[in-house]
Amino acid sequence: MTGGFPEVRPRRLRTTKAMRALVSETRLHPSQLVLPLFVKEGLDAPHPIASMPGVVQHTRDSLRKAVASAAGAGLGGVMLFGIPKTRDAYGSAGIDPDGVLNVAIADTVAEVGDALVVMSDLCLDEFTDHGHCGVLGPDGSVDNDATLEQYGRMALAQAEAGAHMLGASGMMDGQIGAVRAELDRAGCTDTSLLAYAVKYASACFGPFRDAVDSALDGDRRTYQQDPGNAREALREVALDIAEGADIVMVKPALPYLDIVAAVAAEVTVPVAAYQVSGEYAMVEAAAANGWVDRERMIVETATSIRRAGAGIICTYWAEELAHLLRREF
Structure with missing residues (x-):
């Protein structure tokens, strides 16, 4: 203090919108954003998801309109999830070239070409009648290695449908290596892999199960990570990168910003984070009750994920x- 006044006045750099934008340390751009989209077989019209206001299960036609709109908004990509009419113990509908997800991939690529990175969910949970992310063994537990064989088949179906990037989200040991080897054997060397390397057994996934009409009975704690573990996350990331992951993902995002930051500090591949259904639903519910400013919360939460080190959200x-x-800046 000199003469009773502060010597340093950081507020000078907050005086106007233009000034704040000039010195902003963390910037978001539409090209860093990926939009998850659901397509359900047999729908005549888009079906609202009650626990996720504003999000729908799409028809094939409405999906094409949605991806065209996403491309027009300058997004970086879309992530497609399929919901079949029929399910079985092996997730066969996810491997069928004429299955809902593979048809949706082809529709999307036909609609937007390379204007978006077309990503597809490489997991069995939407396609199994038991709702788990893999094939079950005789004792009812998920058989890791039998599941990898199904993932390989599913990966080929998605690559042949035209997906640019496969989102391996099942949390099976060795899944990236198994899928990469299968793709490379088939000559799909340009199909990239987004590894859900760090996926916690989180309560934040609840609304997503509504979105995909999940048949899950029980939980996924034997293959998704314990929320209390951090070092394990770095081990999972290192394994996936060694097996050929092009990008690594942390999921959920907001409850695990420390993990996003730790992963970003550790690796040289791009880092993504998934702001999951429960994160979305909580903000929407609070905003509907007038408890928070919805638009500010959307920008602030995404900024926090970017600030933690995720280059893709x-x-x-x-x-x-x-x-x-665009309006803000």
């Missing part, structure tokens, strides 16, 4: 956020 607000960012 998968969020159900992706398209709206792109428009908010």
